[in-house]
Amino acid sequence: MFKVHAPFMLLRKIASVPLGILAIGLIGSPIGQIHAMIYPHSAGTVGHIPLTLLDEVNFAIKLACIFVVFTIGGMLTALIGRSRMANLIVGLLMTADVIVAALRVKTVYPMWLWIAVFVSITPCVLLGFELLKKRVTGAGRAP
Numbered sequence: 001m002f003k004v005h006a007p008f009m010l011l012r013k014i015a016s017v018p019l020g021i022l023a024i025g026l027i028g029s030p031i032g033q034i035h036a037m038i039y040p041h042s043a044g045t046v047g048h049i050p051l052t053l054l055d056e057v058n059f060a061i062k063l064a065c066i067f068v069v070f071t072i073g074g075m076l077t078a079l080i081g082r083s084r085m086a087n088l089i090v091g092l093l094m095t096a097d098v099i100v101a102a103l104r105v106k107t108v109y110p111m112w113l114w115i116a117v118f119v120s121i122t123p124c125v126l127l128g129f130e131l132l133k134k135r136v137t138g139a140g141r142a143p
Contacts, residue, residue: 009082016081020090020125024073031065059113066117067124070094074128082136087129091122 039058070091077090095118102114129136 013081016086020077023076028069070124074125078129091125
């Protein structure tokens with residue numbers, strides 16, 4: 001039997017997916033702009049540029065920023081939808097989005113960066129849920 005608030009909870013779960021994707025975009029865009037100001041080669045599409053150790057360090061910094069952005073996006077999705085499934089959907093949709101972007105745009109990024117991003121987006125979004133698990137599921141609350 002459904003409780004009185006069941007339709008509202010269903011709406012929250014459905015709305016959390018586009019809102020989670022929007023949150024990831026709104027958080028990631030300024031971080032990407034700042035990174036592009038510091039490291040201009042990452043701002044656009046380029047041909048083959050000889051990569052230095054400094055370039056590889058900057059790619060590692062970019063990867064760390066991606067991890068943080070997707071984890072925070074997962075936390076916001078969890079706060080809105082209170083559902084691991086919503087986080088899973090957001091992670092899979094964002095992974096598909098990055099795969100399409102990687103196939104369509106030629107960039108200076110090395111293959112290891114793309115592979116690391118592909119395999120880490122969904123786990124980072126799910127990590128966001130796990131970090132707030134007690135808060136969103138009500139575990140540990142007094143009856």
